[in-house]
Amino acid sequence: MSRTILIIKNDIKRRLKSPLSTLLFLIIPFAMTALIGLIFDPGAGGETKLPPIKVLLVDLDQNIASKFFIGAFDQKQLKDMFQATTVSENEGEKLMKKGKASAMIIIPERFSLDLADQKSVRLVVVKNPSEEFLPAVVEEFADTMAVGFSALAQIFADEIKIIKLVGNTSLEKISFAELTPFLEMSRVKIMAIKKFLSPLRIGLKTSVMAKPGQVSKAKGFNIFAYILPGMLIMFLLFIVEASMREIQSERADGKIRRMMFSPLTTHELMLARIFSGWLLGLLVCSLAMAMGALVFGIDWGDYFWLFILVAVTCFWSAAFFGMLNAFFRNKNQAGALASPIILVSAAFGGSMLPLEQIPSSMRWLAGFTVNNWFITGCREIGAGAIPLVSYGVLLVSGLLFGLVAVMALQRRLTT
């Protein structure tokens, strides 16, 4: 045991002595958060990488404001993001029950008229309960739209009164596209005064199909809280793998041979290596999560349970890659095989695509990835729960891998 500690101490000393490589690892979380910011920052005009989200629109109003709203989904940018279908309320409910769409937005009756009267109105967002991520995006979007409509209604209060004059006559002729230049012009004005608009004329009422009546907090969704864990676990795997590859280089440059000549045993060595990888992963992960909280305002939930999750995930990663590197013949083999393993597990485990969007026929594969357990663990903690299943799965499989790693290293070092 004292020899294990000696190696760990030596590793830490080395990391401190050549801070550049360690810094490089630590920079990754920063680069990662910056990257996410770039991709998803609407101000940068970047395209979201998500495939179109299926949305059902129910127009009970059938008036100018609702046409406006529905017309908005025909806009080019929004078309890339949403695949909107206008349906009747009955039809919509049926489709939602079948899980055919991520969310349904209901524009209530008198939406236009109430807006014209400066009364508070509500958009109703019905979310698909089996999905978490995509409905939340719809909700976020509807929220933004509501703010925009609110603004319009207040700034153009007089003009909107036309609605009342026109009454219920058909307004098919007015298209959203024709009005776009006008909207564009007033956008600056809208943005500037947005914060003075209060109270908002349009509220957002959210409900989840399975549990009617439960209204989620309008501000509860943070898109980064959904994206960061997935990216983080993928980068974490790369980082820990790179540090576990030390097993290979130390074997190649004779250090392990020299160690094996001393009383040091293979399990002492493997234990030290796993601990070092764990420590590095923990550092990187904590840093990235702190960045997420500071930069993107992510509310991770209880930090104690989060720490436990990060700790077991890092342990799993170190043990797993310790095992692979003990199996691998040399550094090249490790380099060639580790990356595909990480990428495949990222693809099936929810790092590249949100778990909800993985076709259900392949969804079961997620259970075999560390990504899945980490991501769902983060979500559960964020929702105020304790992810006992994630803890259990990661800890047990991590211990197993650690054990196999010791045996594999023993074989590798003596043949």
Added chain:
Amino acid sequence: MQPPILEIKNLSKAYDHGKNPALVNFSLGLNKGEVLGLLGPNGAGKTTLISILSGTLRDFSGSVVFKGMDLFADRQLRNQIGIVPQEMAFYEELGAMENLMFWGGLYSIPEKELKKRAQDLLALVELSSRAKEPIKKFSGGMKRRLNVAIGLIHQPELLLLDEPTVGIDVQAKVSILDIIRQVGLQGTTVVFTTHQLAEVEQTCSRIAIMDKGIILAQGTLNELIRIVGEKDIVIVSGEFSADRFSDAIKPLIHNDIEILSITDNEAHLAFANSEGIPGMMQHLFQQHVSLADLKIKSPNLEAVFLKLTGRSLRD
């Protein structure tokens, strides 16, 4: 006489599922306090031997007895052996002192004692003044010296060095060989491998020549030289192919002239009587073999090596 400290018997090891033999019934005895030079060209099996002795290579046959006990049955026994691998096996980002403390620490030597030993060793390898510098900044020779020092930190009774002088300049080599001699004088038994003749000639109390996994000859320098006898070694060079030279020299081969080796453009011959040299030159001239140079040397280890292996010992 004392029993040997190390006795290797019929050690055989083949790589690639037996297709590539590296050691073939290799046997060697070693007496306490000896400095043995194991001389062999690249691929002779030197590193394979050291790896087996260090316990990092399995699937071999044969036995190794160290101090009267089976070396592989007892891990603690192996801890009494020091190894200096062919590679620079230490942490380059750390200093020399830090490395010695780490590697010594693996042997659970008390810290105070360890520190003293480390200082003594740094003095031995002349690195005391640069003990704290990161090793990255060291020259090749300094790194080699530290590599030796680390192998000695636990005061082993037997020190194995695998090509400790490879890839460094002449001066650095001299200094390494000097260290090896000093270690030998302090009573440590030493085996070092090399493919450089001059090194074993200067350093060792005993020399073993190996090639293709077996020992071809062993003994003191003088004993080995007697293998080629009291002959003059003639090295001729010129514009000729190995085949051409072989054909041309064939009629002259009798007891007085012996072929040690023939390669393109160079041939080594042993003459029992140097009076035969002009006759040989004349014969070659008649055969239209043009010679550019001819050297005559007294018998040396190189000649022994050539005779035993039929090939030259170059990097």
